Amino acid sequence: MNKPQVPDFLKNIRVVLARPSHPGNIGSAARAMKTMGLTRLYLVEPKAFPHEEANVLASGAVDVVENAIVVSSLAEALADVSVACALTSRRRELSTPLSTPRETAPELMARARDGEQVALVFGNETFGLSIDEVEQCNRLVTVPGNPDYFSLNLAMAVQVMTYELFSHSGVSVDYLKPEDRTATLGEVDSFCGHLEAAMADVGYLEHRNSERLLRRMRTLFHRAALQREEIDILRGFFKQAQRFADGTLPPRKKSGD
Amino acid sequence: MNKPQVPDFLKNIRVVLARPSHPGNIGSAARAMKTMGLTRLYLVEPKAFPHEEANVLASGAVDVVENAIVVSSLAEALADVSVACALTSRRRELSTPLSTPRETAPELMARARDGEQVALVFGNETFGLSIDEVEQCNRLVTVPGNPDYFSLNLAMAVQVMTYELFSHSGVSVDYLKPEDRTATLGEVDSFCGHLEAAMADVGYLEHRNSERLLRRMRTLFHRAALQREEIDILRGFFKQAQRFADGTLPPRKKSGD
Known part of the structure; x- marks a missing residue:
């Protein structure tokens, strides 16, 4: 069985890092994205970028880092987007619908497949997303986890969210399976x-x-x-x-x- | 709505790192585990442990690192285990069944709930699991991802696998939702x-x-x-x-x- 292709419409899904502090996290996030077939990275006011450490941690995903688009406001990163998901683990007194990555992935993939632009928005490592940033998004997404230790780091959150999307891409792992020789x-x-x-x-x-x-x-x-x-x-x-x-x-x- | 509890039976699921080279990865793996409610970490012949860097990267999961059990062979880590999943992304000419985390998670959770011991086995950062190590497991698990860049690092793989298990724990994120005031x-x-x-x-x-x-x-x-x-x-x-x-x-x- 041949290696499957990553579907082309994944290019309609971007990752937006709002005010990242550590260049290493930019690199790790880029690597996480690329393992799940995503390539478009937006950086809103990164504290230090470009930076050697981003490239080192990106490993084989340096291309994602090098093609990252630096913007000066979240609004700029979202201007042509129709669905923007704010990744958050805090209780927010907002009427914006809150869902898990698994609940929201099918809709995001369907929209991207239809040619709409979709954004996954991640906040600063220490402070998360500000209320202003959250209000610019039309979805809240929370990764389920240990209620007593919810300390998913930035790149880990990117990994889980992009894994969830990829798992709805229809790309199977069957090409890794040896030929089936199960007896009847x-x-x-x-x-x-x-x-x-x-x-x-x-x-x-x-x-x-x-x-x-x-x-x-x-x-x-x-x-x-x-x-x-x-x-x-x-x-x-x-x-x-x-x-x-x-x-x-x-x-x-x-x-x- | 009150914060839900992590189900007690998650203690029946252990993470086994076989021959990890970098103490930082041990710490990151511990943090990833704890965010998903797992606490039992086994280390088979770690190159450097205990180590300051493991504790630093563990962040609030230092307890998981400190309680890690160091063993000198994979067999020792699996002696009382009934299902051991070898995490691998290589094509293996083995008849051991290959599945994705999502396909295998319900069975693993059901067994842990029944009191069976379950192990998630991750190989060395550079070499992955050896054929000997894989043969000691009775399941192969592959995280689906970009077939052209499959470079999930160790802690990321732990994060995705444990996220997948946690998502079958029945612990919902509803406690983060504001009170529902949707109009009729x-x-x-x-x-x-x-x-x-x-x-x-x-x-x-x-x-x-x-x-x-x-x-x-x-x-x-x-x-x-x-x-x-x-x-x-x-x-x-x-x-x-x-x-x-x-x-x-x-x-x-x-x-x-």
Whole structure:
């Protein structure tokens, strides 16, 4: 299976960092974005930018940092945007609807797919988003987490939010899966028949509740999602054991004899 | 609404870092865990631990770092575990089932709820998990992401995986929402009636397609999820305008006159 492509419409989703203090966080945020297929980064009044540390922490996402657009107000970053999500973990006395990344992701992806511009707005590391900044957005988004320790750092919040969007992109991880060689139910049944024959041949079913024992084995191997190759290995082993039992093969000397 | 509690059974889920090189990553991973309600950290042969940098990056999660259990083999960290997930982004020629965090989270949470021990196993920052380490796990988990830049760092991977688990914990963010004061459909209808009356009183409906215009307004205000307080503000404004229109109030002087 070939590597899938990141959908082109993800370019309609931007990450906006409002007044970031630490250039390292800009780099980490850029890296987080790129791992989830996003590339458009806006920086509102960054304290220090460009900066060596941003590039270092961006790792392979230096292109995102280098293409970042620096603006002097949040309004500028949002001028052509139709849905702006303010990421916040504080209780806000606002009527702006509050939702989780998971609840809001399908709508954001649908709008981006339709060509609308979508923004994810993250506040300063220490102070979060100001009330003025929040009021310029038309959605509040809160990452669910430990109510007693809600201390997701800036780049982590970017990672979770962009992961959530990406998980609605339809890009699957199937290309990482090896070719499926799961045995069919018929193959498993026939394997269980061989197991029963081998058990009978070596006298293992005598003086035992063979019906119950074989039922357990059948359940085990149906549950185990056997691969064809595993069946081949086990059948080879059974055959060898059967050859000793029927005298086709002479007994082997024990090692050490 | 009161702050919800993190469910107690999350203590049955541990994070295992196999051979971490950078103490800072141990700290960041601990912080990520705690934001998602996890506390049990196992370190297999950490290169440098304990270490000042781990504590610094842990921020408010120093307790998780301090309670971390250092072991000398992955087997030791998994001895009492029934489901161990190897986090990996490489194609592996193994028949171990591969799934995404979202696909696997419900099962992991159900097992932890039943008292089983669950482990999330993360490999070294540079080399990932070795084949030996992966074979000690009974699940493969891959975070979906950009197939052309899959460079989620260690703590980011911990954050995404633990976020995914937490999102199945049933702990909602509702406690952050202000009290719901959404107007009912009846209140919105009655508000629209007032709007119509006010428009009529100021003569705005004359010579216009009033039916179509009022239908648009009704649609707008039903869509807007009006709050009661917003209705009160607008009704107050309408009343004031009506008082000028019917002569109850004398015309005001323009500012500057």
